[in-house]
Structures are given as structure tokens and as C-alpha cells.
Amino acid sequence: MRWSQVISWAAVFALTATAAVTTRANAGQGIGAPGPADKPTVDPVKAAAGKNTFVQNCAFCHGLDASGGERGGDLIRSLIVARDRKGEEIGKIVAAGIPAKGMPPFTLTPAQIEELSQFLHQRVAEKASRNAKPINIVVGDAAAGEAYFNGEGGCRACHSPTGDLAHVATRFAPQDLQLRMLFPPRPGAGPPIDSGQRGPAPTQITVTLPGGEQVRGVLVRIDDFAVALKDANGSYRSWTRSPDVKVDVQDPRAAHYALLDKYTDRDIQNLVAYLETLK
Amino acid sequence: MKSVSIAVMLALLPLRLAAQEPLDPALLLKPPADAWPTYNGDYSGRRFSPLTAVNAKNIDALGLAWAFRLPSDNRSGASTSIKATPLLVHGILYFAVPDHVWAVDARSGREVWHYRWESKGGIHIGNRGVGITGNWLFFETPDCHLVSLDIRTGKERWRQEICDLNQYYYGSVAPVIIRNHVIVGVSGDDLDIAGYLESRDPETGALQWRWSVPARPGEPGAESWPSEDAMLHGGGMTWVPSTYDPDLNLMYLGTGNPQPVLAGKGRAGDNLYTESIVALNPDTGKLVWYFQSSPHDTHDWDAVQTPVLFDSEIDGRPRKLLAQASRNGYFFVLDRATGKNVLTKPFIKTNWARGIDSKGQPMPDPAKEPSPAGTLVSPSSDGASNWYPPSLNPQTGLFYVSTNRSFSMFYLTDLADKPQGWGGNDRGGYGESYLQAIDYRTGAVKWSHRWYGRGLSGLLSTAGGLLFSGDTAGHFVALNPSTGDILWHTGLTANISNGPITYELDGRQYVVVGAGDTLYAFWMIGDRGESGARKAADDRRSR
Known part of the structure; x- marks a missing residue:
């Protein structure tokens, strides 16, 4: 739904190239990123410790990946996890349990609660990410x-x-x-x-002027109104587009x-x- | 002498302030030449202006009247690209970027007031503008608030939370005012949440009704989801303003993509009412009819594009119609009283559908769903069209839309039975950009202009025989709406980033457009323009 406008008006012909390596990354923390600006940054060491705690105490009901199981709810989409920052919300539930839904109380230290919280926030961030790597694309003959x-x-x-x-x-x-x-x-x-280093091959262009003179070079910029190239001497030259100025673009791609x-x-x-x- | 001029200024001051008058809600039904009172200029979404002072014969003399550049100290951390369509009320333009609202003198481009919101987060990708009724302005913030300001002072009147930032919702859409309803929508595509549309009380901001985009459990449409859980997390954001037919008392909304966005395994079915055009009663929020542009989408092709309302003869019969050039590459014309499909035609080549079903809906090809090794799909997730406002011109019978023909690889990365979040991504690619002119009686593309780069633009057409668009190289361009021939252009500092508007003040026609961080106003330069504008005004008066 978010739509990143993949445009560079200054370098029209660089567009496709930049798009090819564009990652639609979440901006990370703070203003501009999805969710509240004060959401916790994940410390991978604490999250790893939290994962151990999770696997030992929680995974049996909530699933190894915290996405929910037959007995326990989905913690990735949990409102409690969404409102939690450093374990303060998760800790309350862990300590008290939810007897009506069959969840018993657990006795964890404050450090374990914080680590557990870090693990769950890490899982949420992974799921919300648009940057997961493909699993295997070498599947052809x-x-x-x-x-x-x-x-x-x-x-x-x-x-x-x-x-x-x-x-x-x-x-x-x-x-x-x-x-x-x-x-x-x-x-x-x-x-x-x-x-x-080997870079992308340049796009070549030939401009034919009203008198019949032809100028060849590397395309710098072209739109409906002007065209610019670097000629064989490395000089920048440009022309106003008109029916009398013919252009022939040769893109090796x-x-x-x-x-x-x-x-x-x-x-x-x-x-x-x-x-x-x-x- | 000095004291005299101050006295004169003081004497004039009340008049100057009096110019900032309330917006008469009746203007929303039939805007005059000197107002642009709602996102699309009027409720129809046509973005066709009857003004003719600037026209195909004199456009050579169109030149810069003023430019308003956003102050640089407001740029940190936020997108300051002007995506909002400014509203014009009594000589003042009102527009927003995320966390900021400005009132700017439409004659001079000078700031009247500026309001800044202290943000608690959220995606700052864009703000599409404000809504106004009476003395009250309404806008959304990225951190999930609807805020009302006094248009005379820019002072805050009230604020209401309209979504949960903790669930990664955010606000971006321009509110639309229908009588005593402030219609607001929500955004957010990261964590499997349900989209909805709300009506709020203009006086207090209190909730009047809420319509859920995913069907509610037990209600019609629920059968298009496999489970209650899938519905409650089913997406369908509401981030482009609705249109409205006062005679039918129906508002028309295009809804966003289902969630998880690219991984459809946990939401088998059509996923109503995501990616649909829906007709709602604005007084009750009840669904009257729907048409689904993209059943069970797995490519992020929100069908939010403006449902444009128009009347035309089809097969010799006058019809009340609606048209959408949808992000999935298909152009739809519907009967706007019943929702019945009149025609479905592609407006650009795509590769994802197996054909059109009996209801006029494209049928997705399962082979073109995202896959672990990647699937080559056209268009890319950015779509064949996007939120940029299109234009419908009743004089030419053409619907204009800024279009990409693009390709990307769609990867499925979450192979679980119940994927979450995006569940994949798309990477790529190649894209060509066009301005397409579609015959709305047949769906045929009558002319097409290809730009050299890649990008989209908002559009405006006028009775002066003009179609305004941006290109992909920072130009603002006027074309012949019948042929696509370029008539005029000027170079700006960025690509056009909103929908252009036009209005007439003091006998002169202005064309105003946003390009990046700057709002530009154009008018006819010199005697030729002024006399032309006055002549046109005289002509109108004498008619």
C-alpha cells in the first residue's frame, strides 16, 4: 500500500537501475517508521535470551514462532504485545496468567520478562519487514x-x-x-x-541536426523538451527538442x-x- | 504621511480578516469559479474545470504568478512532498504535509498561518489534504489523530484519536465533508489489521458510524474469508477520498489491499470488501452495493483510485455512471445506482489475469501469485495507476490517467499456513510511464503519450481545451485533451507531486500545482493574459 515514488527527475535514465536495487526498507525507529516513535529497539542478545525463555515456557501453547497454536493466542498480532515496550504489559500477563483461557501464571525474573519482550518485538519486526530474503531461487533446470x-x-x-x-x-x-x-x-x-570496475554499459544516442550533422555520444538526459549527451571528447552538449532535431537512442539493455x-x-x-x- | 498610511491599513484590516469567511456547505454541491472547496474540486471526482480564460489559444502566455516553498525547518524527519490537493476558500489556500497545515493567500502565495503538530510517530509518507466546512478545517496526522482547526486563525479546536498507532495504523487521507459528516479513513499495511471508514461529527469529532472494509463475521461477504481471524486481520485501507452523488445520497469509496499483503494462503477466497468499489449511505455507513476490482489480490494493488462520477449515454440510454482506472491495470465503468458493471477493459498491458468473469471482474491467474523463487508480474506493486488524481473530461468523452507499465519479481517468503505481515516482497524493475486517454463509453485507449522516465502525476482538464499533467523530468505540461499533443510546458524543481487545481480570482484564472516542497501558481502574463481573463469574465457575465 505504501507507494514509494521511484523517480529521479534529474537522471531519468538512471531510474530503472536504481529501482532494481531498491529495498523498500522500513525506516527503523522514530518518526516516519511504522508504529509509535517510542517502540523499543531490539537488542539481538537480549532477544536471543528471550527466545530461550519463550521456547521453555511459552512455545508449547503459543507456537515456536509465537504465531499462536491450538491452545495459545497469536502473539505477533497481540494487542498486549503491540502496547508493550519493555515488558511492562507482557510481564503483567505472565505473572497473573489468564485463568479464564487456561493460561497459568509463570514466575520469571524482571530480566527474563524484558528479554521475552525483546524476543516478541523482534518477531513482530521480522513479520512487518518487507525485506525478507527469498528462500531459494535456484530451482530451475x-x-x-x-x-x-x-x-x-x-x-x-x-x-x-x-x-x-x-x-x-x-x-x-x-x-x-x-x-x-x-x-x-x-x-x-x-x-x-x-x-x-565494470559498470553498466552507457546508453548511446545519435542526434541529427537540421543541417544533417550527426552528433554521437553517451546519453546524459532526455525528455520531451531537451536532450543532452557527452560527445567523444567528453564535452556536454544539449539541444532543445523539435521536429527538426532527430534523436536515436540505443540502449544496450x-x-x-x-x-x-x-x-x-x-x-x-x-x-x-x-x-x-x-x- | 506615514501615520495616514497606517490608518488606512488599520481601516482595511477588518476587511482583510473578513475575507476569511466560513465555507457555505452548499458550495460543496456546486463550487463557483473562485473556490476549490473539497479534495476533487467537487464531489464528482472529475477534476474538470469549466474555466476558459486560460485556453489552448493563449496558453503560450501562461507564466509564474508566485511560488510558496515550505520552510526548511519543517523538513526534518517528515516527507514534505506536497501530495495534498489544496482547498481554496474565500481567497485562501489550505493544504497539509504530514504534521503541518498551511493557509496561504491564493493571490500572492504569502503564508497566512501555519499549524504544526507534535508527532508521536507513524508513517510520514504523505498527507493528501484537508477538509473544510464553515470555519472548521479537518486533517489527519500520521500518529492516528483527526484534528480540527479554525480556518481564521489556524488554532486547534479539538483532536480525536481515529486509529491505534500501536497496531501500525496511520493517517494520511484528506477528510471529505458530506453535510454533517466528516468522512475519514485509515492507512497501515504492516501488521495485519482491518481497514475501516468512519464518519465523525464536525462539531465534536465524535464517532457517528464506522464501516469495516473486511466483512464482519456473520454478515454478507463473510463467506469470502476462511475464518473470523482472517477477516479481523484482513486489511483494506481507506486512504483516498471518496466521491459522492447527492441525488442518490451515495458515497463511493475505493478500498485497499487485503492483508497479509503478498501471502494469500491464510485468506483463501475473494476477501470482500478489500480492493472493491463500494457505495455507502453517508448517513448510516451501510453498504448499498459493491464491485470488486481485484478479487483475492496478492500484489498490493489497492483499488483506492478515485471512483469518478459522470453521466453519459450508453447504447442510446442516459446513464448515471462511475469510472475507475484501477491500480491493477483495468478500467471499470459501473452503473453508480446499482453497481452493475457496464464495461471492463485493460488500459495498459498486464500479465496477471486469466480473463474477465460474468460480473466484469478480472480473474487472477494463480500462476502469477508470488512464489518462493519469484514470479514475474506486470504491473509491479506500485501498480498501473496509483493514488494520483485522474481527470474526466465530458467535452472530449475521455478519462485521463497517469499510468505505469512496469514489471517486478514477487517473492513469497512466509510459507506458513497462516502467513503474517507482508509475507513476501517484490523487487525490480522495469517501468515505462504513459498518460492514457480512455474513451469512457468503450474503454478503448484513444491516445497515449509516453514519457521518457518513470513516474506518475495528478491530472486536471479544463473547458479551455487543456489537460495539465507532470512529466517524469520535473516539467509541468499542458496537452491537447483530444490528441495528446503538447501545448505548453515549464520546468520546476521537482516532479509534480499532487493534483493540479484551477480557480479564478479578480477576473484572472490561476493554475496551482505542487512539486516536491513547493506550491506553484501560474497565470497569464502581461496585457494579453489580463485582458483575456477580463474578456472571459465579461463574456460569462453577459451570458
């Missing part, structure tokens, strides 16, 4: 992926498993590899061109974008499995 790479996908036109893609699986985690294949980063997202309408999900799985063999 590598041989079928290789066939698609060499055939239908047309990947061989630009890429080689012994050339630019040699050892690619050692450079990127599987999800990064998958996302870079589907949505290759555009300049602006990768390492700077002068850094010596265009074939990737065209595949988005053609891939099946199985094709994607197979391609990732194949790329994962390029260790």
Missing part, C-alpha cells in the same frame, strides 16, 4: 536454461559464458543475478565509469526489456540455474 540462453532468449548475441559472463555466479548472489538479468542496471546505479513480455517464469528459473553454473 540448468540445461534448459542453457538452451534458452543459446536459442530462444537470444542471449548469445551479446553475452558469452566464457567471456563477459565467465564466473558470473561468483560475483553475484543468486537473487542479484536474477534481478540483474531481468532488469539490468542502467548507468548511475553501478560503480562510476572511471572507477576501473533493450533486448532484456523486450524479453519481459516473452519469458515464462520457468524460463527465468532455468536461466538462473544455468547462470549459477558459471562459477
